[in-house]
Amino acid sequence: MADVPILKLVRTPPVPARRAVGAARGVPAAPPARTRRVISIGGGKGGIGKSLISANLGIELARRGKRVVLVDADLGGANLHTTLGVEVPRRTLSDFVERKVSRIEDVVTPTGIANLGLVSGALDHLDAANPRYAQKMRLLRHIQQIDADFAILDLGAGTGTNVLDFFLVSDHGVLVLVPEPTAVENAYRFVKAAFWRRMRNVAQVFGYEPLLRSVMDGANFRSPVELVETVSRKNPEAGANLARQLAVFRPRLVVNQARTAQDADIGRAVVAAWRKYFGLEMDYLGFIQYDDEMWRTLRARRPFLLERPDVPAAKAFATVVDGLLAIDIAARAGAPK
Amino acid sequence: MKPLSQQNLYEVLDVPFDASQAVIAEAVERAMALYAPGSLATYTLMDPEEERLLAKMLEEARSTLLDPTARARYDERITGPEQPGSQVPSPPAPAMDAVIRAAWPELPPVIPALQPASDEEWEEEPVDGQPAVEAEAAPAPQAPQPAARVEEAPETPPAAAPPTASPRPAPILLEKVVEAPASQQAAPPTPSAPAAPPEPAAPPPAQAEAELVPEDAVWSGAVLRRIREARGMSLQQVSERTKVTRHHVENVEADRFDQLPATVYLRGILLSLARELRLDGQKVARSYLERVASAHPGGPAQRPR
Numbered sequence: 235m236a237d238v239p240i241l242k243l244v245r246t247p248p249v250p251a252r253r254a255v256g257a258a259r260g261v262p263a264a265p266p267a268r269t270r271r272v273i274s275i276g277g278g279k280g281g282i283g284k285s286l287i288s289a290n291l292g293i294e295l296a297r298r299g300k301r302v303v304l305v306d307a308d309l310g311g312a313n314l315h316t317t318l319g320v321e322v323p324r325r326t327l328s329d330f331v332e333r334k335v336s337r338i339e340d341v342v343t344p345t346g347i348a349n350l351g352l353v354s355g356a357l358d359h360l361d362a363a364n365p366r367y368a369q370k371m372r373l374l375r376h377i378q379q380i381d382a383d384f385a386i387l388d389l390g391a392g393t394g395t396n397v398l399d400f401f402l403v404s405d406h407g408v409l410v411l412v413p414e415p416t417a418v419e420n421a422y423r424f425v426k427a428a429f430w431r432r433m434r435n436v437a438q439v440f441g442y443e444p445l446l447r448s449v450m451d452g453a454n455f456r457s458p459v460e461l462v463e464t465v466s467r468k469n470p471e472a473g474a475n476l477a478r479q480l481a482v483f484r485p486r487l488v489v490n491q492a493r494t495a496q497d498a499d500i501g502r503a504v505v506a507a508w509r510k511y512f513g514l515e516m517d518y519l520g521f522i523q524y525d526d527e528m529w530r531t532l533r534a535r536r537p538f539l540l541e542r543p544d545v546p547a548a549k550a551f552a553t554v555v556d557g558l559l560a561i562d563i564a565a566r567a568g569a570p571k
Numbered sequence: 572m573k574p575l576s577q578q579n580l581y582e583v584l585d586v587p588f589d590a591s592q593a594v595i596a597e598a599v600e601r602a603m604a605l606y607a608p609g610s611l612a613t614y615t616l617m618d619p620e621e622e623r624l625l626a627k628m629l630e631e632a633r634s635t636l637l638d639p640t641a642r643a644r645y646d647e648r649i650t651g652p653e654q655p656g657s658q659v660p661s662p663p664a665p666a667m668d669a670v671i672r673a674a675w676p677e678l679p680p681v682i683p684a685l686q687p688a689s690d691e692e693w694e695e696e697p698v699d700g701q702p703a704v705e706a707e708a709a710p711a712p713q714a715p716q717p718a719a720r721v722e723e724a725p726e727t728p729p730a731a732a733p734p735t736a737s738p739r740p741a742p743i744l745l746e747k748v749v750e751a752p753a754s755q756q757a758a759p760p761t762p763s764a765p766a767a768p769p770e771p772a773a774p775p776p777a778q779a780e781a782e783l784v785p786e787d788a789v790w791s792g793a794v795l796r797r798i799r800e801a802r803g804m805s806l807q808q809v810s811e812r813t814k815v816t817r818h819h820v821e822n823v824e825a826d827r828f829d830q831l832p833a834t835v836y837l838r839g840i841l842l843s844l845a846r847e848l849r850l851d852g853q854k855v856a857r858s859y860l861e862r863v864a865s866a867h868p869g870g871p872a873q874r875p876r
Contacts (some may be wrong), residue, residue: 506612
């Protein structure tokens with residue numbers, strides 16, 4: 235069960251599994267006093283504004299009094315500090331990965347914005363983009379226990395396992411989409427890849443692999459729902475558990491660089507199409523208008539939300555955060571105690 | 572989530588079974604915009620085959636569900652005569668949730684859906700017991716007139732049945748000939764043939780067709796006109812919807828062969844007309860063109876127009 239930290243298990247009736255990870259490792263299983271939340275920002279394609287959205291969501295949350303740590307999880311292409319106008323930090327994730335420091339809190343750099351800290355991605359170490367498996371597990375574990383209200387992970391592009399694992403470990407996996415075919419294509423590929431990885435992890439933990447394999451050998455499945463239904467016919471208990479474990483896979487969608495009214499609608503359209511043709515749910519958080527100001531402030535290496543809080547795109551971040559917090563509250567209320 | 576080929580037209584549109592005409596019209600428009608060829612939202616999500624099937628089903632939804640007569644017939648068909656309203660209205664629920672609920676009925680959903688207040692246009696209307704709106708629009712049962720259309724009588728649902736059983740808008744005006752292919756095309760794809768698009772080429776559904784529409788059925792202009800009138804469409808409407816000029820439609824219906832365009836165009840016109848009238852386009856076109864050819868042994872097709 236080496237994969238366990240990746241997995242956010244839904245509590246199943248017999249075993250209180252939420253912090254089963256910690257329990258297995260001898261860490262007190264009691265829930266932490268403060269409820270930490272991990273938000274990751276992904277999207278498959280590069281250049282769609284993941285870093286800018288991470289930074290500005292962080293600023294928006296920090297301004298609402300939440301304690302936020304931004305983590306640059308784009309291990310091979312870290313640049314989050316630049317979007318915040320912070321000098322290249324002295325201490326970075328690589329210090330943590332190489333165990334020069336023991337706690338991830340030790341590499342948090344202040345950003346000059348109250349409540350907002352930054353863990354910069356590994357910049358120096360040439361091989362930092364490819365941490366060993368054990369290193370990644372340790373990192374994931376520490377991020378989940380970071381001392382803040384929110385940890386926001388800025389993910390890299392692509393659908394590599396490192397990226398997917400960060401996405402899956404989050405409480406809120408935010409999918410960034412720009413209204414272009416290339417981004418849509420990559421976004422769908424990204425969520426599909428993340429979904430199948432989660433399914434494999436679940437199957438591994440519960441020992442469903444042989445069952446899954448026997449089912450998948452039989453037919454070609456268009457959608458996860460079909461697959462789960464087939465599993466249910468063979469083994470109703472496993473099917474129901476699988477369905478429950480997979481139902482938490484629910485990306486939050488943000489449309490970036492919306493230029494037209496139709497672009498603003500694309501988010502809803504994607505949610506509808508995803509439900510209809512893949513059978514899974516997404517939550518649409520809202521769209522952020524395309525604005526040259528965003529680019530201009532980036533050029534000036536100044537945080538957009540601080541420089542131009544007056545433009546519509548800046549206000550859109552408030553809407554997105556509102557949506558995210560609403561979902562968060564709903565999720566917490568809905569989660570079994 | 573059912574495979575697309577097994578969804579009925581209401582499920583395709585994501586509307587409740589008893590949705591009003593207005594709601595359906597809106598849903599059709601939305602779906603057509605959303606799933607139009609080249610649509611961004613479905614890019615790489617569906618394979619081309621599915622895309623074509625969906626386009627076809629949306630077109631069918633538009634022509635069937637927005638036409639009270641055709642809709643009533645379709646409703647009856649998918650509901651089945653015995654228990655109207657009992658099976659179909661199940662709204663297309665997110666199936667993953669359904670699986671979970673079936674297994675753990677007592678548990679709340681893991682994460683409730685976010686429902687922004689401004690979202691109402693995407694909200695589905697609750698399925699309630701209200702009589703379907705089209706019930707009023709449907710022609711009153713003029714049953715006595717064509718005294719006992721015997722082959723249909725057994726299908727008539729019990730009188731007291733809920734929404735869908737609203738007075739069957741009997742297609743009284745229609746010639747028998749017409750009836751079969753039309754209802755055949757409106758048939759929902761059956762689960763037994765999952766991948767098959769709802770093509771008229773599918774198994775002849777009813778003995779009705781066999782006996783009513785002989786293979787050599789003659790599709791004359793007059794027949795086409797009667798069908799159009801039975802569908803309650805004006806020349807103008809047909810012309811607008813098929814993008815065939817009214818002038819041509821009139822000439823087709825009047826069998827004015829010498830004024831019709833060359834065969835290659837005429838065939839296209841016939842196919843569109845047949846589609847609009849929910850007939851088997853291939854049969855209509857073949858039959859009609861045969862008649863054109865026999866009327867002009869020299870072959871009007873070659874005459875450029």
